Amino acid sequence: MKLTAFQYGKTELAEAMIFENGSFDIKQPIALLFFLIETEGRKILVDVGCDTMPGFPLFEHKSPVEVLEEYTSRESITDVIITHAHHDHIEAVKYYKNAHIHLHRDSLKYAKPYSIEGLSPFDESFTLCDGVEVIKIGGHFFGSCIVRIGDFVLCGDECYSEKNLTDLIMTGSSVNRENSLAFLKEYGKPCYTPILFHSPSVVGYIGHKIFFETET
Ligand SMILES: [Zn+2]
Numbered sequence: 001m002k003l004t005a006f007q008y009g010k011t012e013l014a015e016a017m018i019f020e021n022g023s024f025d026i027k028q029p030i031a032l033l034f035f036l037i038e039t040e041g042r043k044i045l046v047d048v049g050c051d052t053m054p055g056f057p058l059f060e061h062k063s064p065v066e067v068l069e070e071y072t073s074r075e076s077i078t079d080v081i082i083t084h085a086h087h088d089h090i091e092a093v094k095y096y097k098n099a100h101i102h103l104h105r106d107s108l109k110y111a112k113p114y115s116i117e118g119l120s121p122f123d124e125s126f127t128l129c130d131g132v133e134v135i136k137i138g139g140h141f142f143g144s145c146i147v148r149i150g151d152f153v154l155c156g157d158e159c160y161s162e163k164n165l166t167d168l169i170m171t172g173s174s175v176n177r178e179n180s181l182a183f184l185k186e187y188g189k190p191c192y193t194p195i196l197f198h199s200p201s202v203v204g205y206i207g208h209k210i211f212f213e214t215e216t
Contacts, residue, residue, distance in 0.1 A: 001131060002038040003149060003211040005195070006068060007031050007203035008049050009061030011088075018160045020170040030198035032088060034064060035154055035211075036072070037147075039129055043072065044079040045099070046147050046154050047197065050091035062206050065095040071208050081134055083156030083197070084144035085110035102128065104136055106143030131216070139180030140173060146183070152193045152212070158183045160198050 009032040015022030035046040049064030065074055077099045082090050085107040093101060093114055103111055105121045125135040125145075133148040140157045147154040157173070158180065159165055165188035174180040187194055195211070196202065203209045 001149065001216060002036075002213040003152065004036045004038070004071065004208050005202050005211050006034050006036065006049075006064065006071070006208045007206055008034070008064040008067040009053075009206070010059040010200070011053055011056045013056075013160070013198070014172075016172045018171060019164070020172045020174075022172060029059075029200060030160070031200045031202065031204075032061075032064075033197050033199075033202055034068075034089075035147075035195070035197075036068070036208075037132060037149065039132070042078045042129055043076050044081060044128065044132065045077055045096065046081045047083055047089040047156070048080060048092040048096065050088045052091065053088060056088075060206055064092045067206060067208065079128065081128070081145070081147055082107070082111070083146065083154070084141040085114075086141060086157065089156070089197075090114055102134060104138075104143030104145055106138065107141070108143075110142065137179055137183045139176050139183050140171065141175055146187070151191055152195060153187050154195050154197070155187070156197055158187075159194070160196065162194070162196070165194055 012027040013030050014024050015026040016024045034049045037044040074095050077096050080096050080099045080101045082103045100120045101116050105123050127133050135146050168184050
């Protein structure tokens with residue numbers, strides 16, 4: 001199995017979105033990322049990125065599908081897991097017509113503007129294939145999910161910073177505090193390796209970086 005991270009741009013986010021007691025006036029730079037899991041039979045994207053970002057500035061931006069295609073073709077993608085139906089995670093889904101699109105049922109109405117074909121809505125956490133688990137959290141957004149590959153946790157937007165997890169600080173962008181707190185308590189445990197979807201240090205430039213590669 002192989003996990004690769006892709007960065008296709010940068011934007012900024014008010015500190016108050018990252019930490020619940022943060023300032024609305026302080027803006028923090030964040031990266032725009034999506035991920036690819038390759039197994040023997042599948043190429044699974046986790047989120048797809050966006051070409052536009054209404055209401056937010058876009059810096060050093062390239063269409064996410066172009067960034068992907070420097071690595072592999074869009075037609076080769078078999079599955080797309082959308083962690084949640086926010087614009088920067090879902091807009092580019094239109095490029096993956098051959099793929100099964102996995103989205104939690106609670107997110108469906110928010111995904112309507114993106115006219116998704118090949119949608120496989122799910123209700124409960126499930127195992128997509130050997131070693132790849134999609135887990136409903138529902139903290140950051142309605143039907144929001146994370147993806148676990150063993151102890152590696154693709155966090156979606158359940159947290160933005162390591163500090164959310166280490167210091168159990170809620171983000172300022174939760175629709176369900178109880179679910180968000182349960183996420184922080186569980187996945188802040190040292191046995192997990194959290195992978196953050198907006199961290200400027202995961203890739204650090206437009207392009208991709210292999211996160212890990214294992215035999216199985
Ligand atoms: Zn996001």
